[in-house]
Each structure stands twice: as structure tokens, then as C-alpha cells.
Amino acid sequence: MPFEPEIPIKRFKIIIIHLNFMLDIHEITQTLPKSQMVFERIAAGNHEQVVFCYDRATGLKAIISIHSTILGPALGGTRMWQYKSEAEALNDVLRLSRGMTYKAAVAGLNLGGGKAVIMGNPKTDKSEAMFRRFGRFINNLHGSYITAEDVGTNTRDMEHIASETKHVTGLPESMGGGGNPSPVTAYGVYMGLKAAAMHAWNESDLKGRRVVVQGIGHVGENLVKLLRKEDATVFVTDINAGLLDRVASELGCTAIAPDEVFSVAADIYAPCALGATLNTENIEKLNCKVVAGAANNQLADEDVHGRMLMDKGIVYAPDFLINAGGLINVYSEFTGYDREKALSQTERIFDVTLDILRKAQKEKIPSQEAAMRMAEKRLTDHLASTGD
Numbered sequence: 001m002p003f004e005p006e007i008p009i010k011r012f013k014i015i016i017i018h019l020n021f022m023l024d025i026h027e028i029t030q031t032l033p034k035s036q037m038v039f040e041r042i043a044a045g046n047h048e049q050v051v052f053c054y055d056r057a058t059g060l061k062a063i064i065s066i067h068s069t070i071l072g073p074a075l076g077g078t079r080m081w082q083y084k085s086e087a088e089a090l091n092d093v094l095r096l097s098r099g100m101t102y103k104a105a106v107a108g109l110n111l112g113g114g115k116a117v118i119m120g121n122p123k124t125d126k127s128e129a130m131f132r133r134f135g136r137f138i139n140n141l142h143g144s145y146i147t148a149e150d151v152g153t154n155t156r157d158m159e160h161i162a163s164e165t166k167h168v169t170g171l172p173e174s175m176g177g178g179g180n181p182s183p184v185t186a187y188g189v190y191m192g193l194k195a196a197a198m199h200a201w202n203e204s205d206l207k208g209r210r211v212v213v214q215g216i217g218h219v220g221e222n223l224v225k226l227l228r229k230e231d232a233t234v235f236v237t238d239i240n241a242g243l244l245d246r247v248a249s250e251l252g253c254t255a256i257a258p259d260e261v262f263s264v265a266a267d268i269y270a271p272c273a274l275g276a277t278l279n280t281e282n283i284e285k286l287n288c289k290v291v292a293g294a295a296n297n298q299l300a301d302e303d304v305h306g307r308m309l310m311d312k313g314i315v316y317a318p319d320f321l322i323n324a325g326g327l328i329n330v331y332s333e334f335t336g337y338d339r340e341k342a343l344s345q346t347e348r349i350f351d352v353t354l355d356i357l358r359k360a361q362k363e364k365i366p367s368q369e370a371a372m373r374m375a376e377k378r379l380t381d382h383l384a385s386t387g388d
């Protein structure tokens with residue numbers, strides 16, 4: 001199951017758009033050496049190391065980005081995607097690896113941030129030889145980067161990588177791995193959602209609360225199970241009609257059409273499908289007190305929409321914090337996988353979320369900003385304590 005840890009960072013995005021433009025110009029005019037442009041981009045995000053991997057025989061074209069190893073080895077999945085250009089692939093891997101640093105830091109893990117991208121069509125361009133070759137590139141980094149599944153890659157690809165290096169997680173249970181991380185991700189989202197309920201109503205019990213779950217895929221369905229166990233009134237939606245019917249009837253919830261998400265009167269909106277659903281138009285329509293879900297990058301524009309939610313009095317549980325269960329799950333593979341241990345570490349998301357929501361309220365800042373500040377503080381405190 002791919003997990004897609006990433007967070008949008010507004011300031012960074014502005015720089016990237018600008019530099020992306022420059023790179024495109026460069027590709028057309030060839031007026032500046034490409035290395036200069038690449039280094040400018042790396043410097044803008046303060047990335048530690050970026051590795052370009054090429055293998056003629058297998059057609060492998062990959063980029064590994066290590067954003068930070070301050071807290072530990074840089075862990076992040078390998079995404080395989082048909083990028084329109086090398087600039088787009090570089091952009092993606094730099095952005096995603098930086099997001100991983102923040103996600104691990106706020107989750108309290110001793111991990112840094114990294115990510116890899118393979119340029120190509122995951123349906124037609126994969127081969128065992130390609131992933132084994134990629135595994136050897138990872139091995140050459142001696143553990144400063146650890147990979148896992150992501151969009152376009154699966155456990156089978158990880159098994160091929162594992163033939164060449166031990167620096168890979170997200171392996172099947174039969175190989176000592178943690179298997180599908182989605183139930184753990186769902187548990188973390190549930191914990192974050194309960195913390196947000198506690199903050200909003202001084203009561204974390206969800207019995208009778210009306211919750212809209214948008215997207216009932218691997219994480220969403222598991223979240224619905226937890227909510228129904230607590231007797232919440234759940235409305236579900238998905239663009240997959242067959243899935244929608246099955247989940248609604250099996251788990252005793254009400255199916256609604258995808259475009260009804262913002263018109264149902266609810267207490268809680270749980271986005272578990274796509275990013276950027278919290279945009280100006282939707283926030284104006286929002287008819288709930290709490291937003292807490294699994295989807296990555298829920299805020300279309302982090303600065304604008306985090307504040308807009310705050311001004312509307314809506315409690316927002318930051319996505320990159322509450323969907324960290326999948327990362328916690330793969331992290332626990334290092335110490336000998338134990339699902340109970342992973343779940344109990346994931347349970348701490350309740351306390352961290354509540355702490356962040358209270359800090360945000362006290363300091364009158366959006367909760368996403370409070371979470372980012374907490375992550376940054378952990379990084380700077382660690383640097384100060386090691387004298388680096």
C-alpha cells in the first residue's frame with residue numbers, strides 16, 4: 001500500500017515556482033550551466049544531498065533527495081511517476097523529502113527526511129533488474145537514505161530492492177516487515193480526530209457525532225470502522241460506487257454523493273481522498289466544527305487557508321501530523337516489527353495534536369503553523385544539543 005507522506009510548505013513553494021521557471025528557461029536557452037540551477041534549488045530548500053541515478057541497461061532514471069539527517073537516517077518512499085520533465089521530477093523529490101523531515105520531527109521519530117523518484121510509467125516501465133539496480137544505488141548511501149513504497153511502487157518492488165540493500169522498509173510480513181501500513185495510519189487519524197474533538201467540545205467521545213468521511217480507500221475504510229465502533233453517525237462518499245455501497249451497508253453508514261460533502265450538516269469533516277480540498281470555495285461552504293483526515297496537503301494554500309479555517313472557528317488537525325501512523329509503522333521495522341508497539345506509539349498522536357491545538361489557540365496562529373514550529377524546534381534543539 002503506498003503511503004504518501006508530504007506536506008506543502010508555502011514559502012518553499014514560492015521559491016520552487018520561481019526556480020522552476022528559471023530551469024525551464026534554461027532548458028530552452030541553455031544560457032546558464034545546469035549545475036548552477038540545480039544547486040540553487042538545493043540551496044533554497046537547504047537539502048543535504050541529492051543523488052542522480054542512471055543505468056543505461058535497465059533504463060533507470062532516478063533522483064534520491066536527502067533533505068535532512070539531523071534526527072536520524074532520511075526515510076521516505078520511492079515514487080514512480082511519468083514526469084513531464086526532469087525539472088518536474090527534481091521539484092517533486094525536493095519538496096517531498098523536505099516534507100518528510102517535518103513529518104518525522106513532529107511525530108517524535110528519530111528519522112530525517114528523504115524521498116526518491118523514478119522517472120517512468122509504473123505500469124509499463126518496471127523490471128526486477130531496474131529495482132535491483134536502484135537498490136544498489138541506495139546501498140551506496142550506506143543507510144543515510146532508507147526507502148519504502150510510495151505512489152507507483154509496491155511491496156514487490158521493495159522486495160527487489162531488498163535483494164541488494166538492507167536499507168528498505170515497508171516489506172511484507174513474510175519478510176519481517178510491517179505489511180500494509182493503512183490500518184495504523186487510520187488509527188493515528190482517529191487519535192488526531194479525537195484530540196480535535198476534545199479541543200472543540202471538551203469531550204473526545206465521538207458517540208453520536210456526525211462525521212463525513214470523504215474517500216473510503218485503504219485508510220478511509222479503516223477509519224470508518226473505528227468511528228462506527230464508537231457509535232459515531234458516519235456519512236461516507238467515494239467516486240467508486242461499488243466500494244461506497246459495500247462500505248455503507250457493511251459498516252452501517254449513510255452513503256452520500258461526492259458533491260454532497262459540504263452540504264451535509266456534520267460535526268466533523270474527514271478528508272481521506274485527495275489533497276487541496278480545503279480551498280477558499282469549500283471552506284466558505286464548510287458546515288462543521290472540526291476537520292481531521294488522512295489526505296496529504298489538505299490546505300490548498302497553507303498560509304491563506306490555515307488562517308481562514310481559524311477565522312471561521314474551525315478546529316483543524318494538521319494532516320502531516322495525524323497521518324504519520326504509516327511512517328511510525330515503517331519506522332518500527334528497525335527495532336523488530338511489532339504492530340502493537342507501532343499502534344501504541346501512534347496513539348501518542350492524540351497528545352501531540354491536543355498540545356498543538358492548544359498552543360495554536362494560545363498564540364493565535366493556525367494549527368498547521370504551530371505544528372511546523374514544533375517540528376522546527378525539535379530540529380534546532382537537537383542541533384544545539386549536539387553542538388553541530
Ligand code: NAD
Pocket residue numbers: 001002003004005181182185214215216217218219220237238239240243258272273274275294295296323324326
Ligand atoms: P486510496 O487510494 O486507497 O483511497 C482513496 C479513496 O478516495 C479511493 O477509494 C478513491 O476512489 C477515493 N476518491 C478519489 N477521489 C475522490 C473524490 N473526489 N471524492 C470521493 N472519493 C474520492 O488511498 P489511501 O491509501 O486510503 O490514502 C488516502 C489519503 O491518505 C491519500 O491522500 C494518501 O496520500 C494519504 N495517506 C495515506 C497513508 C497510508 O498509509 N495509506 C499514509 C499517509 C497519508
